[in-house]
Amino acid sequence: MTTFVDRVELHVAAGNGGHGCASVHREKFKPLGGPDGGNGGRGGDVILVVDQSVTTLLEYHHSPHRKATNGQPGAGDNRSGKDGQDLVLTVPDGTVVLDKQGNVLADLVGQGTTFVAGQGGRGGLGNAALSSARRKAPGFALLGEPGEARDIVLELKTVADVALVGYPSAGKSSLISVLSAAKPKIADYPFTTLVPNLGVVTAGSTVYTIADVPGLIPGASQGRGLGLEFLRHVERCSVLVHVLDTATLESDRDPVSDLDVIEEELKQYGGLDERPRIVVLNKIDIPDGQDLADMIRPDLEERGYRVFEVSAVARTGLKELSFALAGIVAEARAAKPKEEATRIVIRPKAVDDAGFTVTYDEIEEVYRVRGEKPERWVRQTDFNNDEAVGYLADRLNRLGVEDALMKAGARAGDGVAIGSEENAVVFDWEPSMMAGAEMLGRRGEDHRLEAPRPAAQRRRDRDAERDEAQREFDEFDPF
Template sequence: MTTFVDRVELHVAAGNGGHGCASVHREKFKPLGGPDGGNGGRGGDVTLVVDQAVTTLLDYHHSPHRKATNGQPGAGDNRSGKDGQDLVLPVPDGTVVLDKEGNVLADLVGHGTTFVAGQGGRGGLGNAALSSARRKAPGFALLGEPGEAGDVVLELKTVADVALVGYPSAGKSSLISVLSAAKPKIADYPFTTLVPNLGVVTAGSTVYTIADVPGLIPGASQGRGLGLEFLRHVERCSVLVHVLDTATLESDRDPVSDLDIIEEELRQYGGLEDRPRIVVLNKVDIPDGQDLADMIRPELEERGYQVFEVSAVARLGLKELSFALAGIVGEARAAKPQEEATRIVIRPKAVDDAGFTVTYDEAEDVYRVRGEKPERWVRQTDFSNDEAVGYLADRLNRLGVEDRLMKAGARAGDGVAIGSEENAVVFDWEPSMMAGAEMLGRRGEDHRLEAPRPAAQRRRDRDAERDDAQREYDEFDPF
């Protein structure tokens, strides 16, 4: 059974943020010392990082579900919860991260390159952090946000300078074994090579990597044989080397036809038209192989190919081939644009950007509010706590949601949904509900913490209340 896996579907789940704590400080002779609830900890991230020691995605094939740890909830006495531990997943160099629809999310090339596949949730604020001059003792705290969860597809595209392509048993594995220190499996039957083999070649001052791509036969680009699984491994190469067998024993095959068939498969796969090609006529140590090479070489050169006659077994022509490949790789590297120094790009927020949108959903007959802040505030609200709901109403009102709803044509009693269709909070809109501070008065203040009024002030307040009651009684006339 092969231990090489170059495509997996990974299920990642970042850690949830810890809930904030609603607590009041208590001590002897001071039972109500003010809010002291701590904040919840941040949930751990799920991060992919390129590790040169990793060459396959086999671990994620066997264990595709990966989850980071959650943040801990806050506690009294202003104790914040512990942050969740980030989960770091090593991947091979050249791993491409895609979503389930096939859209590329990241192309991880280069040791240490990282990509956050799942962002940990924020921790909720405790009531100590929510207190203010207007809200001296909040009786609520914010909930921690859930971490991001979803599925990503990991595809490995080998990072190599040179790709050897050709029919099975053309001698690609033998060639890479004598050009480099790689030790691939070599045998005289088709599909001996089941995984791409990588080797490092030194030619003068140039060091480059070379890979052989297994299983290319007619129909490979449509999934026949092994070609579709491994054609992606030639996408990053700087030069394609056609390895042609000049000593094939099959009567219905010849090197030129093999070249045409492989070129057609590469054309149908797409994206490789600009890569330079070299043709290697292998097995010229066999008399019939040398004779066939002499016959077809002029035709190949007329097509514009640079042709080399080699023998992996007898080690003929390898030095010339190695230095020729080094020259092409060097030219390709020099032609690549130089990486510019990292620049900080400042994109100021638009003057009219409120950070949210309000649209009318005719299918659901609701006004839908979308935006990072409103949706995050909804996720962090404990709807079993009336004071927390009122705090959410105040925040939405200050953000301008109520004004936008009015401009969009919303009326009292219309449905309003905050969030996406799959996970939205829906309520019947009443304009007065959005102004929570005006409706509920001094919400969020604990009257037990108020300083006692002087005796004279209490007497004046009682006299004023008595006078108001007497005035209402005198003005009442039942007839």
């Protein structure tokens, strides 16, 4: 059974926003007390959070579809809907978030680092929030926006200071077991280690992490064996340690050739040329192993490598190796630039930025309107409600969409699409038609909600109407 997964495809969907409510307040002796529809609740976000107690992406391998809860719709009596609950997904330290095209969206390093993978939809406004001096009784509310849904790829890159690389059965697992408290599976056959093992080493005042990277063989950088699956785990290390087997039983192998093969694979993978290298000649407790180590050590030192002779079984040479690695790690940490405090970057919009664009799509033969506001307004509109459609027309007209269409050459009857090709609202444009208020009359004004006139005023108005009617009758002469 799989127990370690370092790459998964995750399908996330944030919660939808709740719809606003169109309601009129009613009570005894006041049946029409004004709009009181509440707003819809916000949809929940999908948030990735680094948790250092999590070491694998196995949970998402088994259940890759994750969805946050929706916001609740608003209700009468000015009751807003409940917000959807955010869905928090814990990931290991060192997780990289990519889109389907392989573009990096976030690199999550450090306990508590967060990334919003899916933004929850906004809740729609109720008719109480839409009312104004000119729109006293809106008979509509705005719809909630759908939550963001997308497919992302999570890749785990082990956060370690030291990476042990080498052929299978070179002794990497044995070495990490004696340098730290890690307890990896150890055996004398190839590919014993199927997952990266991580251990913590203390050398003097320096504490660092060490990982063994399994599966490196010729062709690993092109996907042969297990190498391509785990080469990403060496990317974050400060130092590479070549573990060479000086007591190999294979006649066609020797430590120097093994080193050249692994170096070629690292070169093909790329991005590791500047990392310092150390060579560890392992298994010197075997007589032939010591003899071979004495033979090849001068050649390796001529190449510029620092060479250490160790025996994981006899625990020989481990202290010198541990302190040498601690020194390199300390230097690497000191050379890293200090993290600056987060600065707020303000990018004001250009003075001529209208907030939308109008282009002509020759394939679909429509004028396409794209922009955050127009597209959001369309999503919020209930097209079964004429008043809501008129309100949308008012907003688009105030934004300048109609003027932009005229400048782009649109004529009466031309198709206009608002939104992307996959999800656009298309209508025939009539430039002579004014926006919604003129189309639908005095929208949102209900004479039933007007304040009652005093009795004396009603009598004066009634008398004035009677006098006007009598005057018209007297002036009427049928002959």
